[in-house]
Amino acid sequence: MEARVQGCVTCHGQQGQGTANGYFPRIAGKPAGYLFNQLRAFRDGRRHYTPMNYLVAYLPDAYLQEIASHFAQLRPAFAPFQAPAIAAPVLQHGRALVTAGDSTRQIPACVSCHGLGLTGMEPGIPGLVGLRPAYITAQLTRWKTGDRRATAPDCMHRIVNRLTDNDMVAVSAWLGSLPAPQDLSPDARNTVRMPMACGSQG
Amino acid sequence: MVSRQRSILLVLVVILSVAAALAGLWWTNQDRVPAGAAKTVFARDTTSAILAKGEYLARAGDCIACHTQPGSREFAGGRAMETPFGSLFVPNITPDDERGIGRWTPDEFYRMMHTGRSRDGTLLYPAMPFASYTKITREDSDAIFSYLLSVPPIAQPNRPHELRFPFNNRELLVGWRALYFKEGEYVPEPRQTTEWNRGAYLVQGLGHCAMCHTAINALGGSSQSKAFEGGMIPNQNWYAPSLTSNREAGLGEWSIDEIVNLLQGGVSHRGTVYGPMAEVVYNSLQYLTDEDVKAMAVYLKALPSPGEKPLPPTAQPVQPAVMELGRKIYSQQCAVCHKEDGKGYPPDYPPLANNQSIEMATPVNPIRMVLNGGYPPGTKRNPRPHGMPPFAHLLNDEDIAAVVTYIRVAWGNSGTPVTPAQANQMRSATVE
Numbered sequence: 001m002e003a004r005v006q007g008c009v010t011c012h013g014q015q016g017q018g019t020a021n022g023y024f025p026r027i028a029g030k031p032a033g034y035l036f037n038q039l040r041a042f043r044d045g046r047r048h049y050t051p052m053n054y055l056v057a058y059l060p061d062a063y064l065q066e067i068a069s070h071f072a073q074l075r076p077a078f079a080p081f082q083a084p085a086i087a088a089p090v091l092q093h094g095r096a097l098v099t100a101g102d103s104t105r106q107i108p109a110c111v112s113c114h115g116l117g118l119t120g121m122e123p124g125i126p127g128l129v130g131l132r133p134a135y136i137t138a139q140l141t142r143w144k145t146g147d148r149r150a151t152a153p154d155c156m157h158r159i160v161n162r163l164t165d166n167d168m169v170a171v172s173a174w175l176g177s178l179p180a181p182q183d184l185s186p187d188a189r190n191t192v193r194m195p196m197a198c199g200s201q202g
Numbered sequence: 203m204v205s206r207q208r209s210i211l212l213v214l215v216v217i218l219s220v221a222a223a224l225a226g227l228w229w230t231n232q233d234r235v236p237a238g239a240a241k242t243v244f245a246r247d248t249t250s251a252i253l254a255k256g257e258y259l260a261r262a263g264d265c266i267a268c269h270t271q272p273g274s275r276e277f278a279g280g281r282a283m284e285t286p287f288g289s290l291f292v293p294n295i296t297p298d299d300e301r302g303i304g305r306w307t308p309d310e311f312y313r314m315m316h317t318g319r320s321r322d323g324t325l326l327y328p329a330m331p332f333a334s335y336t337k338i339t340r341e342d343s344d345a346i347f348s349y350l351l352s353v354p355p356i357a358q359p360n361r362p363h364e365l366r367f368p369f370n371n372r373e374l375l376v377g378w379r380a381l382y383f384k385e386g387e388y389v390p391e392p393r394q395t396t397e398w399n400r401g402a403y404l405v406q407g408l409g410h411c412a413m414c415h416t417a418i419n420a421l422g423g424s425s426q427s428k429a430f431e432g433g434m435i436p437n438q439n440w441y442a443p444s445l446t447s448n449r450e451a452g453l454g455e456w457s458i459d460e461i462v463n464l465l466q467g468g469v470s471h472r473g474t475v476y477g478p479m480a481e482v483v484y485n486s487l488q489y490l491t492d493e494d495v496k497a498m499a500v501y502l503k504a505l506p507s508p509g510e511k512p513l514p515p516t517a518q519p520v521q522p523a524v525m526e527l528g529r530k531i532y533s534q535q536c537a538v539c540h541k542e543d544g545k546g547y548p549p550d551y552p553p554l555a556n557n558q559s560i561e562m563a564t565p566v567n568p569i570r571m572v573l574n575g576g577y578p579p580g581t582k583r584n585p586r587p588h589g590m591p592p593f594a595h596l597l598n599d600e601d602i603a604a605v606v607t608y609i610r611v612a613w614g615n616s617g618t619p620v621t622p623a624q625a626n627q628m629r630s631a632t633v634e
Contacts, residue, residue: 007577007589044273051592058484058579063586
């Protein structure tokens with residue numbers, strides 16, 4: 001299978017660990033259901049990133065599922081990355097939103113769905129560790145503009161609408177500063193009750 | 203540059219207007235809604251054999267590629283086709299009574315396919331390949347129509363085209379048709395085999411291969427005398443190679459099996475499909491029977507080659523430093539799959555040595571492959587294709603030009619050098 005997915009490696013790394021590039025996301029170890037949903041959305045034009053749309057345009061579901069499962073079961077070490085120096089108050093604000101949320105604004109903590117270790121939850125919720133701030137900020141922005149969407153009810157869209165630009169920068173900076181957790185595996189399906197209904201958990 | 207474009211445009215407008223006026227005179231004397239060669243009365247044969255045949259032929263015609271918005275409901279239209287003249291929005295061809303073709307008759311459908319006139323007599327823009335579909339038989343047209351009537355009706359309204367002046371005036375199409383449209387069903391060539399004729403019927407008719415593989419001129423027409431001689435695909439920035447020249451995609455030196463593998467599976471020992479041709483294999487050719495694909499291969503292999511002169515080898519000398527840079531990059535980035543000797547591991551990692559698609563006069567396709575990578579289509583014969591990664595973010599324009607130059611001239615390849623400017627130009631090309 002590794003030979004078949006050489007089309008992915010210059011951006012996502014040989015094992016899906018990510019590369020030195022600040023944008024391309026780590027995909028290794030994300031839940032297979034999440035990766036499959038993304039591959040299908042890229043193929044069918046529901047998620048927009050031209051190089052990805054082009055690469056997977058003519059690949060059938062069964063093969064996309066296989067590619068997703070391949071990267072989902074890999075557990076490579078994090079690609080080396082030097083997080084940029086961020087002011088302490090920004091990191092603290094980010095940490096607060098990620099770990100506790102903000103009940104005054106109905107913003108749930110990231111960890112309440114993405115897992116205490118932020119490694120995601122089967123089958124549809126991605127891990128957030130190992131991603132770079134530039135990628136996370138870009139995705140949050142795309143959720144906010146409506147360019148990125150998920151199956152209804154689209155919980156991320158609701159949440160991101162409650163975030164300010166400063167919130168998004170702080171969350172991205174904090175997530176990008178985290179070291180690799182001991183266990184890189186996503187949480188099992190529905191180990192916790194989620195604060196919002198999410199279509200991608202089907 | 204701008205003024206030159208303007209003056210070309212002006213000339214175009216004048217030519218089109220005169221042609222339109224002349225042809226209009228002729229046309230007003232004609233029956234505006236000719237019934238075509240139709241003799242069948244309005245009787246819908248809905249037996250499953252007819253429907254299966256119609257579905258198969260609709261696949262062969264690749265109707266779905268244009269008439270379906272990716273990821274959306276089949277045949278409901280709405281997809282934008284970018285042309286040099288503006289955007290065309292492809293119509294709904296589901297059997298919805300109001301928005302689709304639910305109230306059409308088989309006669310009207312045949313007349314549309316055969317003459318390029320819609321149900322109300324409106325002239326169709328030639329983005330609809332009626333110049334090819336005119337060749338299909340009445341029986342095949344009826345089968346396709348029966349099949350389309352059998353799919354779920356979708357009440358999606360058609361979106362008006364957004365064409366710039368003067369191209370938004372359909373009267374101009376009268377002139378276009380006088381120049382580029384020859385109406386008529388395929389006439390079998392009696393000196394050729396049944397198989398060759400079947401191949402010719404599919405390639406020239408439903409396959410509408412000429413839409414890309416014949417150069418499109420400034421009027422959006424393709425000249426019959428240059429049939430299958432290759433050309434740039436407008437707005438997509440891919441070069442559709444000549445099917446006649448053995449220096450491009452001419453198949454004269456290929457075995458029938460290799461051609462069949464390429465058309466039906468998407469990969470072969472000689473090369474791999476990519477770009478717009480990957481779409482054709484994915485949506486259309488993979489579904490055709492072995493017999494039909496073989497017939498197409500027989501016809502394509504036999505296409506006459508236009509007496510080629512070899513390129514003068516010293517026409518564009520390669521700078522030694524460029525060659526060395528290209529060789530180094532090749533060794534680091536490409537050789538692991540395509541091998542140091544360029545022979546690859548076919549069919550999964552295609553050969554670059556003696557690969558026509560690398561050596562063609564225009565370097566557009568190899569540049570784009572290095573920039574964007576690509577996956578061949580996942581097909582019945584090759585459901586889990588091997589893919590090539592993009593290098594646009596790893597290599598600068600000099601690197602891209604050097605490595606593409608290297609693969610175009612190494613191992614006895616007969617291509618010409620590529621400049622960094624040519625590489626840069628393709629960075630902004632639409633990726634499709």
